[in-house]
């Protein structure tokens with residue numbers, strides 16, 4: 001039976017990245033559907049859940065994507081509302097690579113550094129990657145501050161994540177370098193998840209910081225989000241801190257996305273969102289011992 005993946009994209013054009021990764025993962029056919037909303041997804045879900053017999057339903061699956069996290073979450077909710085009994089298929093949510101990118105970064109970090117009890121600051125945490133990274137750090141036991149240039153956006157993102165994942169993210173406003181510096185007081189971890197090509201953390205704010213232990217950046221488009229690290233850094237120690245650049249965990253992100261996509265075809269009732277994708281990332285990294293080069 002052919003493995004069919006339906007890409008439900010909340011954007012007006014389908015995400016080509018997710019299509020390529022799905023084929024590379026081993027899916028037989030990918031159907032990209034753009035402009036999908038909670039209002040128009042009903043028939044799309046019906047066509048997938050009613051067609052194949054119970055034992056073969058697992059060969060159809062759904063992948064929710066798009067550039068807006070809230071839209072993706074609303075769509076996933078609407079999809080799940082359509083399921084009943086065994087009339088369901090597996091679904092993964094990964095708007096803008098949010099879950100796979102965040103999970104790759106946090107799993108890599110967790111392998112190198114205990115996270116429980118650490119104070120972590122996510123700069124520009126209001127985007128899809130930042131929101132999911134904040135949730136994953138919190139679930140690993142860190143005390144997480146999600147920062148934005150505007151406090152109302154930080155508030156909204158924290159409220160949404162805390163409600164969805166029962167976390168206790170704290171919002172903060174970091175409109176300028178002075179506010180970023182103040183926000184980093186007592187922090188052990190800082191991660192920048194800003195839009196591509198925006199420097200958010202100048203080197204002088206982290207290099208000599210007295211408590212920071214790890215610095216992560218998800219932006220792979222120069223200038224990087226963190227000045228003074230390299231995008232290939234993967235736990236590279238700079239100024240006594242472990243540094244992680246976007247390409248440093250980009251390989252794991254891709255492998256993780258391919259792995260998660262194929263997991264969808266193992267059963268017909270899997271829901272892959274932040275906690276599940278993080279668990280898959282940790283499992284993929286395996287029990288490899290932490291590096292001892294700190």
Ligand SMILES: NC(=O)c1ccc[n+]([C@@H]2O[C@H](COP(=O)([O-])OP(=O)(O)OC[C@H]3O[C@@H](n4cnc5c(N)ncnc54)[C@H](OP(=O)(O)O)[C@@H]3O)[C@@H](O)[C@H]2O)c1
Nearest residue numbers: 097101124126127128129148149193194195196218219246
């Ligand atoms: N390494 C990988 O494999 C991988 C995969 C996917 C994405 N990425 C990268 O991860 C990063 C985050 O992705 P995303 O989709 O979550 O980001 P996004 O939604 O495009 O942006 C995240 C946040 O950046 C802030 N921002 C936007 N323009 C800004 C500006 N001019 N100055 C300062 N801050 C600005 C905004 O926060 P506020 O307005 O609230 O301040 C925004 O919510 C991007 O750089 C993306 O390219 C990497």
